Amino acid sequence: MDMTFEYAPALESRAIVSIKPKYGHFINGSFVAGKKHFPTINPSNEEVLSHISLGSAADVDKAVLAAQKAYAKTWSKLSGKERGKYLYRIARILQERAREFAVLETLDNGKPIRETRDIDIPLVAAHFFYHAGWADKLDYAGLGHSPQPYGVAGQIIPWNFPLLMLAWKVAPALATGNTVVLKPAETTSLTALLFAEVCQQAELPDGVVNIVTGDGSTGASLVNHSGIQKIAFTGSTEVGKKIARAIATTDKKATLELGGKGANIVFDDAPVDETVEGIVNGIFFNQGHVCCAGSRLILQESIAEEIIEKLKVRMSKIRVGDPLDKNTDLGAINSREQLNKIQELAGVGDSEGAERWSPQCKLSDKGYWFAPTIFTGVTQAHRIAQEEIFGPVLSVLTFRTPQEAIDKANNTPFGLSAGVWSEKGSRVLWATQQLKAGVIWANTFNKFDPTSPFGGYKESGWGREGGKHGLAAYLKTGKESGGK
Ligand code: NAI
Numbered sequence: 001m002d003m004t005f006e007y008a009p010a011l012e013s014r015a016i017v018s019i020k021p022k023y024g025h026f027i028n029g030s031f032v033a034g035k036k037h038f039p040t041i042n043p044s045n046e047e048v049l050s051h052i053s054l055g056s057a058a059d060v061d062k063a064v065l066a067a068q069k070a071y072a073k074t075w076s077k078l079s080g081k082e083r084g085k086y087l088y089r090i091a092r093i094l095q096e097r098a099r100e101f102a103v104l105e106t107l108d109n110g111k112p113i114r115e116t117r118d119i120d121i122p123l124v125a126a127h128f129f130y131h132a133g134w135a136d137k138l139d140y141a142g143l144g145h146s147p148q149p150y151g152v153a154g155q156i157i158p159w160n161f162p163l164l165m166l167a168w169k170v171a172p173a174l175a176t177g178n179t180v181v182l183k184p185a186e187t188t189s190l191t192a193l194l195f196a197e198v199c200q201q202a203e204l205p206d207g208v209v210n211i212v213t214g215d216g217s218t219g220a221s222l223v224n225h226s227g228i229q230k231i232a233f234t235g236s237t238e239v240g241k242k243i244a245r246a247i248a249t250t251d252k253k254a255t256l257e258l259g260g261k262g263a264n265i266v267f268d269d270a271p272v273d274e275t276v277e278g279i280v281n282g283i284f285f286n287q288g289h290v291c292c293a294g295s296r297l298i299l300q301e302s303i304a305e306e307i308i309e310k311l312k313v314r315m316s317k318i319r320v321g322d323p324l325d326k327n328t329d330l331g332a333i334n335s336r337e338q339l340n341k342i343q344e345l346a347g348v349g350d351s352e353g354a355e356r357w358s359p360q361c362k363l364s365d366k367g368y369w370f371a372p373t374i375f376t377g378v379t380q381a382h383r384i385a386q387e388e389i390f391g392p393v394l395s396v397l398t399f400r401t402p403q404e405a406i407d408k409a410n411n412t413p414f415g416l417s418a419g420v421w422s423e424k425g426s427r428v429l430w431a432t433q434q435l436k437a438g439v440i441w442a443n444t445f446n447k448f449d450p451t452s453p454f455g456g457y458k459e460s461g462w463g464r465e466g467g468k469h470g471l472a473a474y475l476k477t478g479k480e481s482g483g484k
């Protein structure tokens with residue numbers, strides 16, 4: 001018997017957030033007015049939430065100067081223990097204001113409140129707590145005695161996990177003694193600007209964190225500024241390549257977290273129901289706006305039909321709708337541009353001969369929406385098997401032998417994430433050793449933890465973020481101790 005429950009809306013109140021009509025930049029501990037502005041909208045209904053400043057090269061210059069001064073005069077002079085205290089304070093304030101951040105992130109990004117509340121914001125706090133703990137223990141990071149910071153880090157982040165990507169960047173930079181100029185993505189600046197208030201509340205010394213909002217031109221000014229020593233970027237492979245070119249003749253250090261086309265491999269002995277949950281979490285979490293999404297499902301042929309059938313049943317239960325509704329599973333696509341890109345690539349899937357399927361679901365006329373979608377009959381030559389769609393669209397391929405699964409999984413320009421589903425430990429270990437991916441999950445997917453390094457092979461990027469490995473990206477190796 002199939003039972004379908006109707007759910008009454010359970011809207012989270014937005015009364016907790018107060019959004020100003022207009023924002024400036026956060027430079028040297030204060031908000032300073034910008035000259036030009038652009039709107040930031042709620043992608044679920046196209047409501048204009050506020051106006052954000054478009055940072056110029058002069059704004060970036062002011063922010064870098066403030067960061068340089070803060071580095072030389074205060075931050076590099078503090079002990080690790082003192083830096084750690086600030087990070088703990090920021091982490092605690094983030095926890096205290098978690099609901100405010102969750103609602104604001106949901107309004108500006110379009111992702112469901114269930115995810116901002118239970119995943120994004122708790123992980124943000126966890127990143128600050130974790131790095132607070134490292135601040136006075138850097139001698140034990142495996143980087144020699146007294147490893148030293150670079151100076152000023154320029155950090156550029158995307159719109160898919162706005163505050164979480166800020167935390168991935170800011171927490172290790174501050175813990176290791178660097179100061180920061182951060183540029184949020186143009187469609188999702190509001191939580192970064194609220195974070196600036198948290199820095200004030202924590203009495204972080206002026207200029208240690210600076211936030212300049214704007215678009216790609218603002219980001220490029222930051223990359224090209226001679227006053228920064230290190231760049232941390234998360235975003236498209238295309239922009240990552242531009243940054244790599246721009247710094248090729250400088251001695252700037254860089255970490256680049258770029259795109260992916262994660263393979264989720266299911267062997268014939270996988271536990272079916274758990275696997276179906278994992279597939280759904282792998283591609284429909286955060287509307288599929290996830291660099292490490294399991295966007296290529298690679299099924300053993302003998303079980304493919306059963307898995308696809310169960311997956312369709314499960315997909316029919318995904319609730320698409322108002323991101324502020326606590327029952328919502330799949331929220332809005334972040335922008336008109338991103339929706340266009342998803343629609344275009346899905347259209348390519350149709351014209352290349354793959355078979356598209358989506359459950360019946362009512363999508364609002366206002367805002368940007370895309371139903372959860374799978375394509376079956378996908379081959380390796382299809383563009384939807386090779387290119388990052390960055391939306392709720394799953395491409396399904398099949399295999400006969402384990403080696404074929406590995407070959408297909410590794411056959412993209414990317415190498416960020418992968419998943420393996422099997423009840424047999426030896427098979428999981430064998431497969432994970434063959435996969436060229438920086439992060440591999442076994443019998444789960446999209447699990448994140450600040451202690452675990454994250455990053456890719458090939459066109460998925462350079463370097464690692466998180467864990468002990470992530471610290472190395474912000475430190476010059478120190479001298480060996482013991483008179484060597
Ligand atoms: P993007 O790479 O253009 O934007 C990411 C950040 O880089 C933003 O803050 C942007 O303002 C900045 N930026 C843009 N051009 C720059 C430049 N020349 N120099 C310095 N900074 C620059 O990504 P976009 O346009 O938002 O999305 C396009 C596609 O990229 C998506 O459809 C998706 O496939 C992929 N993407 C992947 C992400 C990931 O986490 N792997 C995140 C965001 C996008």
Ligand code: MG
Binds near residue numbers: 216
């Ligand atoms: Mg762009």
